Amino acid sequence: MPVSNKESNAKLRQRQLDDPEKRAKLRQREREKYQTKKLKGKVKLVSEISGRENRFKRRQWKQIKETMIKDKYLTTINTPPNHI
Helix, strand or coil, X not given: CCCCHHHHHHHHHHHHHHCHHHHHHHHXXXXXHHHHHHHHCCCCCHHXXXXXXXXXXXXXXXXXXXXXXXXXXXHHHHCCCCXX
């Protein structure tokens, strides 16, 4: 059965995270990407945005975190027990 693109990317990412050297390279690339975005002005620091934008962003982060926690809770409840 063919593997979807999403699954193959997830496997690749997991292999990269499992190997300490590859993980270090991956984190370095992500750090460099973030620094270039910050220099170009595509990413604003929390200290650089206005109070209104800051409140909006924090509200967004809070909602995202709540949905993540809720989804994690629901998946642990709905998963069937292992019958070995």
